[in-house]
Amino acid sequence: GDSVTQMEGPVTLSEEAFLTINCTYTATGYPSLFWYVQYPGEGLQLLLKATKADDKGSNKGFEATYRKETTSFHLEKGSVQVSDSAVYFCALLFSGGYNKLIFGAGTRLAVHP
């Protein structure tokens, strides 16, 4: 069945470092892909998305490119800030319909000054 695999955390970085969080997926067809972010004590917020192969989603300095050939959707940011500390979830839209999202386990990012 459809599934999402993310790199395990926690990821610990210094401020202004480069961030990559890996995400790969298994799915029938070409699902829409999403990154959600969860700040401490809050619900999930949509960070960015891509709906077809080679699309690049971007928001708040974060980017991810939908790579069909490697079934990947890695999250990147060129210079992280302390305020980026959160848990990041990769997700795909289930191909069976009803807009069901399938989530990865989440990757915790901690950014230190």
Added chain:
Amino acid sequence: NAGVTQTPKFQVLKTGQSMTLQCAQDMNHNSMYWYRQDPGMGLRLIYYSASEGTTDKGEVPNGYNVSRLNKREFSLRLESAAPSQTSVYFCASSDQVYNEQFFGPGTRLTVL
């Protein structure tokens, strides 16, 4: 425009007690969802409702029931709580055009 709201924010139950988690959205979305979040497991879908009057089981429905009261409200009921149901519960809603899900702030439930 409050988005998705959930009540309560926190709850402690004893094994065997029952309770209902409430969720409401004001975005006129057709679809609504209940997830649970456990450490290292991401979010898992408990139940969803594609439209008013319909509900379907998700990945982990055992021990739960749901009611889609109207287009705005979708409640989750635990009839006889068990310690394995200790978790953070999130409600979400989405439209069917952009397929973006919007999440509530969550309910942290502890079952002793």
